[in-house]
Amino acid sequence: MTPPNTGRRSEASRRAVLTAALDLLQEVEYAKISIEGLASRAGVGKQTIYRWWPSKGAVIFDAFLMLSEGAEGGPVQLPDTGDLAADLTEVLRATVTELNEPRYEQPMRALATEIAHDPELAAIYAERLDGPLREAKRQRLRRAQRAGQLAEDLDLDVAVDLIWGPLFQRWLHRSGPLTTEYADRLVATALDGLRPRR
Amino acid sequence: MTPPNTGRRSEASRRAVLTAALDLLQEVEYAKISIEGLASRAGVGKQTIYRWWPSKGAVIFDAFLMLSEGAEGGPVQLPDTGDLAADLTEVLRATVTELNEPRYEQPMRALATEIAHDPELAAIYAERLDGPLREAKRQRLRRAQRAGQLAEDLDLDVAVDLIWGPLFQRWLHRSGPLTTEYADRLVATALDGLRPRR
Numbered sequence: 001m002t003p004p005n006t007g008r009r010s011e012a013s014r015r016a017v018l019t020a021a022l023d024l025l026q027e028v029e030y031a032k033i034s035i036e037g038l039a040s041r042a043g044v045g046k047q048t049i050y051r052w053w054p055s056k057g058a059v060i061f062d063a064f065l066m067l068s069e070g071a072e073g074g075p076v077q078l079p080d081t082g083d084l085a086a087d088l089t090e091v092l093r094a095t096v097t098e099l100n101e102p103r104y105e106q107p108m109r110a111l112a113t114e115i116a117h118d119p120e121l122a123a124i125y126a127e128r129l130d131g132p133l134r135e136a137k138r139q140r141l142r143r144a145q146r147a148g149q150l151a152e153d154l155d156l157d158v159a160v161d162l163i164w165g166p167l168f169q170r171w172l173h174r175s176g177p178l179t180t181e182y183a184d185r186l187v188a189t190a191l192d193g194l195r196p197r198r
Numbered sequence: 199m200t201p202p203n204t205g206r207r208s209e210a211s212r213r214a215v216l217t218a219a220l221d222l223l224q225e226v227e228y229a230k231i232s233i234e235g236l237a238s239r240a241g242v243g244k245q246t247i248y249r250w251w252p253s254k255g256a257v258i259f260d261a262f263l264m265l266s267e268g269a270e271g272g273p274v275q276l277p278d279t280g281d282l283a284a285d286l287t288e289v290l291r292a293t294v295t296e297l298n299e300p301r302y303e304q305p306m307r308a309l310a311t312e313i314a315h316d317p318e319l320a321a322i323y324a325e326r327l328d329g330p331l332r333e334a335k336r337q338r339l340r341r342a343q344r345a346g347q348l349a350e351d352l353d354l355d356v357a358v359d360l361i362w363g364p365l366f367q368r369w370l371h372r373s374g375p376l377t378t379e380y381a382d383r384l385v386a387t388a389l390d391g392l393r394p395r396r
Contacts, residue, residue, distance in 0.1 A: 158387050
């Protein structure tokens with residue numbers, strides 16, 4: 001067993017590194033952040049970082065987890081008032097607000113970048129962050145499907161991608177304004193489809 | 199006027215740098231590629247690179263343009279056989295094939311990353327690459343809309359995002375297999391919507 005003092009000291013160093021990562025992300029271009037820079041900002045040795053994290057991406061991932069800790073707690077669940085369109089609109093509007101928040105923006109961009117280039121980190125992300133969230137989305141859609149509100153033969157994974165994929169791309173590539181109005185239209189268009197309904 | 203020899207020499211250096219970028223992208227982790235490394239691989243001085251490109255991202259962008267040069271030539275146009283579902287399916291299947299091609303993968307990931315972090319490059323990308331392509335997509339959808347095949351009040355920008363956004367996200371984050379079957383389902387689900395059609 002680790003003596004309590006060492007444990008507390010380790011935890012303090014760990015949080016110092018993650019806080020340093022979040023601070024640096026607000027100040028410096030992501031590509032310019034190095035393990036050296038992180039260590040010096042956190043006041044720990046480089047070896048401390050290498051002992052706990054295999055890569056800069058892994059630090060960013062944990063920093064992001066720490067940042068969103070408060071928001072999570074307990075299993076994720078999407079609202080279910082029975083009105084699917086209203087529930088999805090509420091969730092997407094909240095996502096738009098979060099994506100536009102300066103505190104989240106750089107950590108999320110950094111994480112998106114690391115995942116894009118590091119298949120191992122992508123797997124960890126899928127398992128620990130995206131997986132549970134995706135399952136919550138699928139569950140909400142499944143309930144609507146059982147209630148006859150969604151097509152019987154709908155592929156729920158494709159459905160999740162259709163609702164959240166466009167938002168992610170528009171945010172990442174800044175291909176258009178990320179507004180609540182856009183969120184509303186996205187939900188409505190995904191539910192109704194592009195073809196006319198008669 | 200630049201004497202012809204200097205012009206030819208410049209063009210040769212320019213292509214050497216872009217080719218070096220594409221070669222390095224196949225061999226080295228993107229974050230590890232530096233202007234120094236590019237210069238040494240291309241056999242030019244660092245100053246030559248700084249004279250022509252403001253950043254590594256700008257080199258990557260031009261390298262990507264060079265790579266896709268053959269494929270373009272002339273204004274982009276989407277197929278139009280009158281059968282919208284078939285045409286979109288064909289286009290999305292071709293995109294899936296391209297995204298899975300090793301030669302394209304690293305340059306496209308590098309470009310996606312740079313755009314995510316560099317608003318200036320994002321603007322150039324939107325203007326020179328994504329813009330004309332988006333307009334071609336909108337045009338194809340507009341023709342279908344005029345023919346009564348798409349909802350009258352459809353927002354064509356949202357429609358483009360719905361069809362292409364999910365593919366991009368799945369590719370970038372490897373959140374699922376990128377297959378022609380997925381492309382087919384995506385088109386069908388976007389056209390029909392998630393709600394049952396009676």
